[in-house]
Amino acid sequence: MDKIRIALIGYGNVGQAFARMLMRKKSYIEETFGRTPVITSICTRSRGGLICPDGIAFEGFEPEQIPDDLFDPTLDAMAVIRAGEYDVMAELTPIDIMTGQPATDHIRTGLLLGKHVITANKGPLAWAYRELRELAASQGVQFCYEATVMDGTPVYNLTREALMGCRITEVSGIFNATTNFILTEMERGVSFADAVAEGRRQGFVEADPSMDIDGWDAAAKLTALMNVLMDVEITPDQIQRTGIGGITRADIEAAAARGKRIKLLCRGRLVDGAPVGTVEPTLVDRESLPAIMDATSSYVTIDTDLMGATTIIEEPFEPEIDHTAYGVLSDLLRILKEVTR
Amino acid sequence: MDKIRIALIGYGNVGQAFARMLMRKKSYIEETFGRTPVITSICTRSRGGLICPDGIAFEGFEPEQIPDDLFDPTLDAMAVIRAGEYDVMAELTPIDIMTGQPATDHIRTGLLLGKHVITANKGPLAWAYRELRELAASQGVQFCYEATVMDGTPVYNLTREALMGCRITEVSGIFNATTNFILTEMERGVSFADAVAEGRRQGFVEADPSMDIDGWDAAAKLTALMNVLMDVEITPDQIQRTGIGGITRADIEAAAARGKRIKLLCRGRLVDGAPVGTVEPTLVDRESLPAIMDATSSYVTIDTDLMGATTIIEEPFEPEIDHTAYGVLSDLLRILKEVTR
Numbered sequence: 001m002d003k004i005r006i007a008l009i010g011y012g013n014v015g016q017a018f019a020r021m022l023m024r025k026k027s028y029i030e031e032t033f034g035r036t037p038v039i040t041s042i043c044t045r046s047r048g049g050l051i052c053p054d055g056i057a058f059e060g061f062e063p064e065q066i067p068d069d070l071f072d073p074t075l076d077a078m079a080v081i082r083a084g085e086y087d088v089m090a091e092l093t094p095i096d097i098m099t100g101q102p103a104t105d106h107i108r109t110g111l112l113l114g115k116h117v118i119t120a121n122k123g124p125l126a127w128a129y130r131e132l133r134e135l136a137a138s139q140g141v142q143f144c145y146e147a148t149v150m151d152g153t154p155v156y157n158l159t160r161e162a163l164m165g166c167r168i169t170e171v172s173g174i175f176n177a178t179t180n181f182i183l184t185e186m187e188r189g190v191s192f193a194d195a196v197a198e199g200r201r202q203g204f205v206e207a208d209p210s211m212d213i214d215g216w217d218a219a220a221k222l223t224a225l226m227n228v229l230m231d232v233e234i235t236p237d238q239i240q241r242t243g244i245g246g247i248t249r250a251d252i253e254a255a256a257a258r259g260k261r262i263k264l265l266c267r268g269r270l271v272d273g274a275p276v277g278t279v280e281p282t283l284v285d286r287e288s289l290p291a292i293m294d295a296t297s298s299y300v301t302i303d304t305d306l307m308g309a310t311t312i313i314e315e316p317f318e319p320e321i322d323h324t325a326y327g328v329l330s331d332l333l334r335i336l337k338e339v340t341r
Numbered sequence: 342m343d344k345i346r347i348a349l350i351g352y353g354n355v356g357q358a359f360a361r362m363l364m365r366k367k368s369y370i371e372e373t374f375g376r377t378p379v380i381t382s383i384c385t386r387s388r389g390g391l392i393c394p395d396g397i398a399f400e401g402f403e404p405e406q407i408p409d410d411l412f413d414p415t416l417d418a419m420a421v422i423r424a425g426e427y428d429v430m431a432e433l434t435p436i437d438i439m440t441g442q443p444a445t446d447h448i449r450t451g452l453l454l455g456k457h458v459i460t461a462n463k464g465p466l467a468w469a470y471r472e473l474r475e476l477a478a479s480q481g482v483q484f485c486y487e488a489t490v491m492d493g494t495p496v497y498n499l500t501r502e503a504l505m506g507c508r509i510t511e512v513s514g515i516f517n518a519t520t521n522f523i524l525t526e527m528e529r530g531v532s533f534a535d536a537v538a539e540g541r542r543q544g545f546v547e548a549d550p551s552m553d554i555d556g557w558d559a560a561a562k563l564t565a566l567m568n569v570l571m572d573v574e575i576t577p578d579q580i581q582r583t584g585i586g587g588i589t590r591a592d593i594e595a596a597a598a599r600g601k602r603i604k605l606l607c608r609g610r611l612v613d614g615a616p617v618g619t620v621e622p623t624l625v626d627r628e629s630l631p632a633i634m635d636a637t638s639s640y641v642t643i644d645t646d647l648m649g650a651t652t653i654i655e656e657p658f659e660p661e662i663d664h665t666a667y668g669v670l671s672d673l674l675r676i677l678k679e680v681t682r
C-alpha cells in the first residue's frame with residue numbers, strides 16, 4: 001500500500017499526542033484512503049532531528065519516549081524541512097504571537113518544496129495568511145490549520161465545507177481558555193494569583209501567562225479567523241485589545257450583584273469596508289451564551305448573509321491536548337481526501 | 342456554459358424561497374462551478390406540474406407568482422419525476438412523519454433514474470435512510486439532506502466534512518422550535534392555547550400542531566440524526582417519547598421556583614450496542630445551554646470518541662424559511678462541487 005509520509009516539525013505535547021492518535025487511527029486511514037500513514041521526520045526543540053525515510057516503526061518505544069540516540073543533534077528544523085522526506089509537514093512549534101516566526105518560515109519553505117502543510121500555530125495565519133494561501137494555491141498543495149483556533153473544534157472546516165456560498169459578515173466569541181478559567185475561578189472567590197496558579201497546576205496556563213491575560217492570544221485568534229473567514233488582512237497589533245489584568249474581585253462582585261458576569265469577548269467585523277477587531281472584558285447577562293461558557297469552554301459565532309448566525313461550542317475535554325491533536329489529524333484526513341480522490 | 346438542471350418536487354414556501362435564493366446566487370454558482378443553475382421542472386400540490394427543459398426564465402413574474410397557465414394540471418409529482426428533465430431533484434413535499442411518504446417514493450424513483458437528490462424532508466431519513474443511501478451509492482449519485490434537521494444549520498456537513506475519522510457516540514439537543522416557543526411563552530405567563538395561537542400567527546406553528554406537541558417531530562429528527570450519524574437503523578415509533586401536552590403553568594412555575602426551566606430534550610445513544618432514543622420534557626438549570634435556547638433557537642451536541650463534544654446552535658433568523666432554503670442550496674453546492682471537480 002502506498003504511504004503518506006508525515007514530518008512533525010516540533011514534537012511537544014501536541015506532536016506526541018498526534019503520533020499516538022495516528023497509530024490508533026492507522027487502520028481507519030488505510031481502509032478509507034488506501035494509504036499507510038508513516039512519520040518519517042521529527043524535529044525536536046532540544047534533541048535535534050530524526051529522518052527515517054521508511055517511517056519510524058514505534059516498536060519497543062512509545063511516541064512519548066523515542067530514544068535519544070535516534071536523534072541527530074545537528075539537524076535543526078530547517079534541515080529536517082529541507083531534507084524533504086515527507087509528503088505532509090505538520091508545523092507544531094511554539095507560537096510567537098508578535099511575529100508568527102519561525103513557524104511562518106517553516107511553512108513557506110515546506111510549501112515552496114511542494115509539500116502539503118498543516119499548522120497548529122495561529123501566528124502564521126495572523127501575520128502571513130494571504131501570502132501562504134496564495135503560495136499553496138500556486139504550488140497546487142493543501143495548507144490546513146484547523147487546530148489553530150479552539151483546538152480541534154472544526155471552525156474552518158465548518159465554514160469552508162458547510163457554509164459554502166455564504167459571505168461571513170462577523171465573527172465573535174470567547175477564544176481564550178486561560179482568561180475564561182481565571183474569570184470563572186475569581187467568581188468562586190479565588191484571587192487572581194491563585195486562579196493563575198491553579199490553571200498552571202492543571203496544565204493549561206503557561207509559565208508566563210501574560211500573552212493570555214493581556215488579550216494577545218485572543219487577538220491573534222481573532223486575527224486568524226478574520227483573515228481566513230472574512231478575507232481581510234489584519235494583524236494582532238491592529239486589534240483594539242483590553243486584557244483582564246485590570247479586573248478585580250470587586251468588579252466581578254459588582255457584576256454579579258447586577259445579575260451579570262464578566263467575559264473576555266472577541267468580535268471582528270467590517271466597518272465601512274475596513275476590518276475592525278475588538279477584544280475586551282464585557283458585562284454579559286447570566287443567562288446568555290457567553291455567560292454559560294465556564295472554565296475552558298469556548299465558542300465562536302459566525303454571522304452570514306444567507307442564513308444568519310451559526311455558533312459552534314468547544315466543551316472541555318480530557319486530555320485537552322488530544323483535542324488539538326485531533327485538529328491536526330482532521331487536517332491530515334482532509335489532505336488525504338484531496339490527494340486520493 | 343453548461344447548465345445544472347433542477348427539479349423542485351413540492352413548491353411551497355421552501356421551494357419558492359429556494360428559487361429566489363438560487364437567482365440571487367446565480368453569478369456565484371457560475372463563477373465558482375462553471376455551471377448555470379436553471380429550474381426545469383416544478384411540481385405543485387394543487388396546480389399540477391411544469392416541465393421546461395431549457396429552464397424557467399422567471400421573466401415577468403416572481404418565483405412566488407408563476408402564472409397558472411404555465412402548469413399542466415395533469416402532471417403529478419411522479420410524472421414530473423419520471424420525465425427526468427433535470428440533473429438534481431429537490432424533494433420538498435410536506436412530511437408524513439408516520440410513513441415518510443410520498444417523499445421516500447419520490448427520492449427512490451429519482452435515484453433509480455440516476456439523478457442526484459436533495460431532500461428537506463426528514464421522513465425518508467427516519468424510515469428508509471439506509472436503503473436510500475445504498476441506492477445512491479450504487480447509482481453513483483449524491484443524496485443530500487442538510488435541511489432536514491435545524492433548517493440550514495450544517496449538522497450533517499459538519500459531521501461528514503469536519504469530524505472525519507471520529508465515531509459519533511451520542512447526539513442530543515433541542516430539535517423542535519414549536520415546543521420550545523410554547524414553553525418559552527408559558528414562562529412569560531401565556532397560556533398553552535394562547536402560545537399556540539401566537540406561534541400560528543408568526544407562521545411556524547402548524548394548523549394541527551399535534552405532531553410537534555406530542556414530540557413526533559422531535560422524534561423523527563432524532564431518528565434521522567441517529568440513522569445518519571451513528572449508522573443505526575431506528576424508526577420514530579421506537580423513540581421513547583413524551584410530548585409537552587401534559588406540561589402546565591404550575592409545572593413551569595414550580596421549576597422556576599427551583600431555578601430551573603423545562604425543555605423538550607432529545608438524546609440518542611447506544612446502550613449495549615442497541616440504539617436508544619428519548620424525547621422528553623426535562624428540568625434544566627437556568628444557566629445551562631438548553632435553558633438559554635429561547636423561542637425558536639435550537640442546538641445539537643455531537644459526542645465523539647476522538648474529541649469529546651461539539652455543539653452547533655441555530656439562532657432565530659428572519660425570514661425563517663430562508664434558513665431552510667439555504668440548507669437546500671448548500672446541498673446543491675455540495676453536489677456541484679462533486680460533479681464539477
